[in-house]
Amino acid sequence: MSDTPILSIRDLTAKVADEDVDILKGVDLDLFKGEIHAIMGPNGSGKSTLAKVLAGHPGYEVTGGTVTFHGDDISELEPDERSQAGIFLAFQYPVEIPGVSIANFLRTALQARLEEGEELDLFDFQDELMARMEMLEMDPSFAERPVNDGFSGGEKKRNEILQLAMLRPSLALMDETDSGLDIDALQVVSRGINRLHEENPDMTVLIITHYQRLLNFIKPDKVHVMLNGRIVRSGGADVALELEEGGYEDYRTAEAEAIAEAEAEAQEA
Amino acid sequence: MPVNDTIQDLGLDEYKYHFITEDEPVFRSGRGLNEKVVREISAQKDEPEWMLASRLKALEIYNAKPMPTWGGDLSKLEEVLDQIYFYVRPQEKMERSWDDVPPSIKETFERLGIPEAEQKVLAGVGAQYESEMVYHSLKKEWDDKGVIFDSIEDGLKNHPELFREYFGTVIPAADNKFSAMNAAVWSGGSFVYIPKGVELDTPLQAYFRVNQEQMGQFERTLIIADEGSRAHYIEGCTAPMYSTESFHSGVIEIVVKPGAHFRYTTIQNWSTNMYNLVTQRSLVHENATMEWLDGNLGSKLTMKYPSCVLLGEGAHGSIMSIAYAGDGQHQDTGGKVIHAAPNTTSSIISKSISKGTGRSTYRGLCKVYEGAVNAKSNVECDALLINDTSRTDTYPYIEIEENRSNIGHEATVSKVGDEQLFYLMSRGMSEEEAMALIVRGFIEPIAKLLPLEYAVELNRLIELEMEGSVG
Incomplete structure (x- = not known):
């Protein structure tokens, strides 16, 4: 692994193009070559938004911060340019x-x-x-x-993995790839991802998921917890297990405290 | 989605594929339509008296009929008609040279992947066509089987009785204002007769025949598929049609005798100043099948509704059409099926694409006469809108006099979705490539029925058309 991350996200804020409120409220994340990361979070935490923003979805607008990929700022790139640069998004809802x-x-x-x-x-x-x-x-x-x-839900997700295999990106963003899959399909899909990662250990993978169960099959190097548009906790695979036990509630409480603190600070200033 | 300016830069939208040549015709009628012009045309063609009488009668009908007020906007048409020449006899020899063909047109040909020899023919500069040998061997096969495949003028000259028996029986002059006009001034087109029981594997391509004659503005085609015969006729091609004129009004009459199977395929791509008003109809007898496969691209306004009149028990009619309306264009197309006998079946599948300020209209008729028991008809029309400014309308007319029949109608309108585009672009396709792929997928059910070379050309053409469709 090299010293510079292949994907570096700094204080990224973003919103739905026609709306006012940011969904991403300052995301920081570094992914190094060949790493497998997982972002977990409850519905509405902004994790799927992050995936779409990284792939350049025109329905979202970046309002602040930077995203560099292989050292280049990609915020002005069209989705096809990002794809050609090596970013692949496996869709939660393939079209x-x-x-x-x-x-x-x-x-x-x-x-x-x-x-x-x-x-x-x-x-x-x-x-x-x-x-x-x-x-x-x-x-x-x-x-x-x-x-x-x-296609059935499982067929759609397999088709996403097939595209991943054929297009050979350097960064794979897996947006809720596990949703809507039964256990058999989940195994096939995760075997596929593991196999591709074995073939090409340089491929960096960012898994976005609501549930811990996909991480039973794909072992992440790092797990991040996303809540209300920010990453509130990062750690090893054990973070996923923490979540499995405690749910997102602990983080919600912690986050509420953090926000109250920040607001108090802002008022003092 | 904003419409990009690049299409104008490429010159593809405005007077697309259009160029002007300084031709010196052997004979040219005066401007506008009158009795003198009609008499001149008939005299130039050295026609029998009955044909002149038929033309003059048609002229009377034309003059008596008001301009249609339905369909597309014809309010400016009178001015156009006053200015055009209703008859220009083709030159004896082509005088244009390949060097005179503008580079932009050559480039369009290149990009459509048309071989140079064919390009020359299409550009109207080719006197020699490399597939002439192919044509001659086919012609021998046709002659041996008794198939007649002539120009309409030669048909009248060489087969006067057969011609007179059927001419104007499928589409009488009085059918509509433009069929009357055509009946008065028709020139060019094909005369086809397939004898009883004859089956042709190779399609009859008007393309072979007209390469030195050029398609007329008032083309008239008469086809008779005799009992138990089987054939496929192909008219036009996806390559752009060049015309310095702004009006085209054809009449296509087809008689499909009992047990015969006939398919008529036409793909036309007119220059964008063209009014294209065509009447196409077939009479389908007992247990016979008629299939129209119709592609309409270009033109300012096209009004065209291929029809099947199912006259005999067990007759089947099928109409499949693709219409593409680019900026400022209106494709008012569809199909008509008339069930006039028991156990007749029909289907209409119509697909339209509207881009920019283009408008496509599906206009269809399904009529079932009393007594046409067990008639079955299914109509499916799908419209695809490319931009927010694109428009589509659907006018399905259904008239049923027989309760014991089964009629289905389904219509869908879809817009190229932002999610679809994002999905394809996230796989590395440019927005234009993505758009072209979506459109190709949309027309695939019909495109797959085309002969391969036509399907390939159509796909390339769609790609060209999609350039500049996005901003």
Whole structure:
């Protein structure tokens, strides 16, 4: 692991584009090459917002702070530029694209990464696609189905992991990848992520989850607790276990105290 | 979503694919439409008396009929019609040269991936077409089977009885104002006859035939598919149609005899100053099948509703259409199915895309006459809006006189969603690539029915059209 983080977030604040109130209220986070981090938090804590902001979702507006990726400020980059720079977001709610097969979709995405005039080798592509689908226990016919159209929850999430495998990002943001999965699907998906991380130990992974159970299958190097738009606790894998036992209540109390303190300070000043 | 200026920079939206050539026609009628013009056309074509009489009668009908007030905006059309030449006989020899074709047009061809030999033909400068050999061997096959595939003028000259038996029987001059106009001044188009029981594997492509004649502004096509025959006719192509004129009004008549199976595919991409008002209709006899596959791109206003009149028991009609309305364009399209016999079935699938200030209208009719028991019809129309300024309307007319029938209608309107775009862009596609992929997916159910080369061209064209669709 190198000394400079591949992703560095400083005092990041962000809001929904049409609204006034910040959802992210000053997030600080450093991810080093190859690390697996998990951000946990209750609904509405801002963890999914963080993932979308990092991927450049146009529905959110950054109101302050910085995000550097591989040392470059990415706050002005479009989502496609971020993707090409190596950021991948596995969606919590993958979007349906009727009439576009998974194979066609992935081909277009990979072709978009090539220089003008360069053509994707379709035979290599096909071989890799089939191998990756096998790894994720997907039937080969899956490649010809329209993207997420009529998919079950589990199929959608597998499809996200398939894209992760095919696009080989340096940073994978997994937004509630475990939601809506039964235990079998959860195992397949987490095996897939582990396998990809073994193949490419330089790949950095940020897992965003509400529940601890995904972390039974994927061992994080660090766990952060997010509450009300801030990271309120960071530590090792044991933090997840703390949460499992105490829930988010302890943190809520701690945070309320911190806020009261900050407000009191502000008033004094 | 703001509309980018780049499309104007590329010159693709404004007078798209449009260029002007200094042609010197052998014969040109005066401006506007009158009896003198009609007589001149008929004389130039050396037609029999009955055809002249038919043209003159049609002119009377045209003059008597008011301009339609439904559909698209035709309020400026009178001015256009006063200015146009209703007949220009093609030059004996092409005088344009490839060097005269503007680089921008050549680039469009390049980007559509059209081979150079075909580009020349499309640009109207090709006297020699490399697939001429292909054409000749096909022509021999057709001749051997007794298939007639001629220009409409040669059809009248060489097969006068067959011609007269069917001409104007599917779409009489009095059908509507523009069918009357066409019947008065028609010029160019195809005459096709498929004999009983003959099946053709290779589509009849108007493209082969018209490469040296150029499509007329008032094209007239008459097709007779005799009993038990099977054929596919392809008209136009996705490559842009060049016309210095701003009005096109075709009439396509098709007779599908008992047990025959006929498909008519047309994809047209008109320059954006064009009024394109076309009447296409087929009479479908007992146990016969008629399929219209219709793609409309470009033009200022297109009004076109391919129709199937299901005359015989067990007849089947199918209409599938794609319409693309870019900035300032109005595609008023759809289809009509008329069930006039028992056990007839039909389906209409219509997909439209509106971009920028484009407007697409689905206008369809499903009519079931009393006695057409067990008639089944299913209509599905889907509209896709690209920008907030894009518009779509749906006018499904359903007239049912027979209770023992089953009619279904489904309409959807969707807007290219921000979430869809974000999803695709987060995989590395540019906004334009993402948009093009969504649109391609939308038309896929119809595009997959096209011959491969057409589908490929259509996809490339959609990509070109999507450039500048985003800001």
